[in-house]
Amino acid sequence: MLFLVHMHVQIPPDADKDMIERKKAEEKAYSQNLQHEGKWRHLWRIAGEYANYSVFDVESNDELHTLISSLPLFPYMKVSVTPLAQHPSAIVQN
Template identity: 65%
Template structure:
């Protein structure tokens, strides 16, 4: 199943910068791991915001939730999820 996921990150101003830098490094590593695994198919930064738009390819809503909750910055995220299905006019065979 494909999901369009928007993640807005809201780190408190009084958060420890060293701890946040460590979380960001872990976040990058986890995001790249999931991309290499093929479940995080697209990752796009939203210009001008600490936000991204992503496409995930997972088996279920539950799998997506479990995966998102493994992201180190998850406690600081507002996440919006939209389930997707193939458009009949699409020319791409891999957008199931």
Template identity: 65%
Template sequence: MLFLVRMDVRIPHDLPLEQVNDIKAREKAYSQELQRDGRWQSIWRVVGEYANYSVFDVASNDELHELLQGLPLFPYMDIQVTPLARHPSAI
């Protein structure tokens, strides 16, 4: 199942820099692991925002929910999920 996911990150300004850097490092490692195994198919920055659009290919809604909750930045994100279906004009 394919999903388009928009993630807007809102890290509190009073979070200590050392903690922010640790969270970001763990986020990068986790996301790259999911990209390598094919479940996180692509990730695109939104220009001028601390946000991204990503495409996930997972077996179920529950699997996507579990993966998103595993993101170290999850507590600081607003997430929108859009299920995708193949377009009849796609080649």
């Protein structure tokens, strides 16, 4: 199942800087592992924002929820999810 996920990170200005840097490093490793596994298929930064659009390829809504909520920066995120389906006019089918 494919999902388009928008993640907008909102770290409070008074958050501990060292803790946030550790979480960022953990998140990078975690997200790259999911990319290598093929579950996090695309990761696109939104220019000028601490946000991204991503495409996940997972087995279920529950798996997606588990992956996203396991992100180290998840407590600081606003997340929206859009399920995707094949378009009948698309030349390339996934």
